[in-house]
Amino acid sequence: MNYRTTIIAALLALSVQQVWAAETFTVAPRAVADEKAVFATVETANVVPARARIGGTVAELSVKDGDEVKQGQVVATIGDEKLVLQMKSLDAQIAGLEAQLSQADINLKRAEDLFAKGTIPKTNLDQAQTAFNVATNTHRAKIAERSVVEQQLAEGNVLAPTAGRVLTVPVTAGTVVMNGEPMATIAEKNFVLRLRVPERHATTLRAGDTIRIDAEGLGANGAKFGTVQLVYPQIQDGRVVADAKVEGLGDYFVGERIRVWVAAGKRDSIIVPSSFIVTRFGVDYARLRKGGEVIDVPVQRGREQPRPDMPDALEILSGLNAGDVLVQP
Numbered sequence: 001m002n003y004r005t006t007i008i009a010a011l012l013a014l015s016v017q018q019v020w021a022a023e024t025f026t027v028a029p030r031a032v033a034d035e036k037a038v039f040a041t042v043e044t045a046n047v048v049p050a051r052a053r054i055g056g057t058v059a060e061l062s063v064k065d066g067d068e069v070k071q072g073q074v075v076a077t078i079g080d081e082k083l084v085l086q087m088k089s090l091d092a093q094i095a096g097l098e099a100q101l102s103q104a105d106i107n108l109k110r111a112e113d114l115f116a117k118g119t120i121p122k123t124n125l126d127q128a129q130t131a132f133n134v135a136t137n138t139h140r141a142k143i144a145e146r147s148v149v150e151q152q153l154a155e156g157n158v159l160a161p162t163a164g165r166v167l168t169v170p171v172t173a174g175t176v177v178m179n180g181e182p183m184a185t186i187a188e189k190n191f192v193l194r195l196r197v198p199e200r201h202a203t204t205l206r207a208g209d210t211i212r213i214d215a216e217g218l219g220a221n222g223a224k225f226g227t228v229q230l231v232y233p234q235i236q237d238g239r240v241v242a243d244a245k246v247e248g249l250g251d252y253f254v255g256e257r258i259r260v261w262v263a264a265g266k267r268d269s270i271i272v273p274s275s276f277i278v279t280r281f282g283v284d285y286a287r288l289r290k291g292g293e294v295i296d297v298p299v300q301r302g303r304e305q306p307r308p309d310m311p312d313a314l315e316i317l318s319g320l321n322a323g324d325v326l327v328q329p
Contacts, residue, residue, distance in 0.1 A: 023327075023328040024289070024325050024326060024327055024328070025272060025273060025276050025325070025326045025328070026323070026324070026325055026326075027270060027272060027320050027321065027322055027323060027324040027325070027326065028322055028323070029268040029269065029270065029322055030268065030269065030270075030271045031266050031267070031268060032266065032267055032268070032269040032271060032305055032315065033263035033264075033265070033266050033305075034263065034264050034265040034266065034267065035212065035261040035262065035263060035264065036197075036201065036261065036262055036263075036264040037259055037260070037261050038195060038196065038197055038198075038259075038260055038261075038262060039196075039257050039258070039259055039260070040193045040194055040195045040196070040244070040257070040258055040259075040260045041193070041194050041255055041256065041257055041258070042191055042192075042193060042194075042254060042255065042256040042258065043191070043192055043193075043194040043243075043254065043255070044164070044187035044188050044189075044190070044191055044192070044254060045188055045190050045191075045192055045243070046162070046187075046188045047167065047185055047186070047187050047188075048161050048162050048164070048185070048186050048188065049161075049182035049183075049184070049185050049186075050075045050076075050158050050159065050160055050161055050182065050183050050184045050185075050186060051158070051180050051181065051182050051183065052076075052078055052158055052177050052178070052179060052180065052181050052182075052183055053155040053156075053158070053179065053180075054078055054080060054083075054152055054155050054156055054179055055078075055080065055176075055177060055178045055179045056078040056079050056080030056081075056083075056156065056176070056177065057078065057079055057080070057174060057175070057176050057177075058076055058077070058078055058171050058172070058173050058174060058175045058176075058177060058183070059077045059078060059079040059156075059173065060076065060077040060173060061075075061076050061169060061171070061172070061173055061183075062074050062075055062076060062077070063075050063076075063166050063169060063184060064166065064169060065166055065167070065168060065169055066165065066166060067165070067166045068164070068165050068166075069160040069163065069164065069165070069166060069186060070160065070163050071160055071161070071162050071163045072159050072160060073159065073160045074157050074158070074159060074160075075158045075159065075160050075166075075183055075184050076157075076158040076171070076183040076184070077156055077157055077158070078156040078157075078158065078177060079156060080152075080153075080156065083149055083152055083153050083156075084153070086149050087146065087149050087150065087153065090142060090145060090146040090149060091146070093142050094139065094142045094143060094146060097135065097138055097139040097142055098139060100135045100138075100139075101132075101135040101136060101139050103135075104128075104131045104132040104134075104135040104136075105132060107128045107131065107132070108128045108129060108131070108132040110128075111124055111125045111127075111128035111129075112125065112128075158183045158184075160184075160186055161186070162186060162188050163188070163189055164186045164187045164188045164189050165186065165187050165189070165254075166184050166185070166186055166187075167184075167185045167186065167187050167254060168184065168185045169183070169184045170182060170183075170184075170185075171183055187254055191254075192229070192243040192244060192245060192246075193211075193213070193226060193243070193244040193245075193246050193258065193260065194241065194242070194243055194244075195211070195228075195240075195241070195242045195243075195244060195260060195262065196236075196239040196240070196241055197239060197240045197242065197262055198238065198239060198240075199235050199238050199239060199240055201240065201262070201264050202235070202240045204263060204264055204265055205228065205231055205240055205242055205262065205263075206228065206231065207228050207229060207230060207231055208227060208228060209227070209228045209262070209263060210225055210226070210227060210228075210263075210307075210308065211225065211226050211227070211228060211244055211260050211261065211262050211263075212224070212225055212260070212261040212306060213225065213226055213246060213258060213259075213260050213261075214258060214259040214260070223306035223311055224246065224247075225246075225307075225308050226244040226245055226246035226247075226260075227244060227245050228242050228243070228244045229243050229244060229245050230242060230243045244260075269302075269305075269315050269316075270315065270316040270317075270320050270322075271305055271307075271310065271313050271314070271315055271316070272286070272313070272314055272316055272320070272326060273310060273312050273313065273314070274304070274312040274313070274314040275312060275328060276326045276327075276328055276329070277299065277301065277314060277316075278329045283298055284298065284299050284300070284301045285297065285298055285299065286299050286316075286319065286320060286326050287326060287327040287328070287329050288320075288324055288325070288326060288327070289325040289326070289327055294327050297319055297320070298319055299316050299317075299318065299319030299320055300316065300317040300318040300319055301314065301315075301316065301317070302314070302315030302316060302317045303315055
């Protein structure tokens with residue numbers, strides 16, 4: 001009988017030790033945001049057009065809708081036959097000027113030799129020197145003019161002004177374009193979540209606020225969170241526009257709509273991890289440590305309040321008080 005009593009006492013002591021070693025949570029009032037569900041869209045901070053720098057005919061398109069491009073990558077090539085003809089004309093003129101320059105150089109050297117021998121007067125030497133200088137400068141001017149045309153031909157390559165993803169390509173090969181027309185529109189890589197919140201919440205929306213995102217809209221599970229980076233000062237159509245930064249937002253679909261919860265005010269409430277609440281026969285209980293024992297206390301469950309520091313946060317409307325110590329069941 002004594003042996004049996006000793007065994008039972010040991011088992012009870014071991015059970016108490018396990019209860020006391022279980023994970024605990026101290027109840028304390030926490031600030032809870034009164035959330036409002038709104039729809040936000042995936043947007044890029046800037047949409048930049050890749051414009052043609054010369055007029056002509058689109059000879060080649062190197063990208064299509066949805067392609068990812070790097071800064072400086074060739075998006076399209078524009079050809080202008082007039083520039084090619086002008087280049088051939090300048091090449092011919094330069095060849096003629098090179099012949100004139102060569103002849104002027106020969107005449108100048110002959111005049112220098114004759115003047116050194118005293119055969120010709122100084123005026124003939126000056127005329128030969130002037131003719132050589134004119135030929136040299138004319139040759140340089142044509143070479144510079146050819147460089148301008150060559151640069152115009154090089155500008156037929158339309159370059160991506162920034163790294164990002166091609167949204168639209170409004171032209172096709174063979175299209176005649178003018179100087180300054182867009183060949184493609186490119187969305188920069190820094191995608192943001194653009195919120196449009198009713199203006200009555202303008203006073204509660206601040207840069208640095210945390211927002212909660214419907215992770216299913218991003219193809220993920222659980223709650224995801226973002227941070228408001230910028231609140232625009234101009235109200236559009238009765239709505240406040242704000243940009244939020246969210247990790248894993250993606251960089252392909254622009255304009256995709258995602259449900260977001262934003263704070264419309266704050267209040268104090270009891271928040272506990274849902275793992276500390278157990279449901280039996282439709283009634284929610286929390287295991288509460290009272291003195292040296294653990295008891296089950298019925299509680300009234302509120303709405304889920306996931307937050308970055310407590311993803312499974314659950315609001316308790318009644319049954320718990322500040323300072324209560326919960327034991328995980």
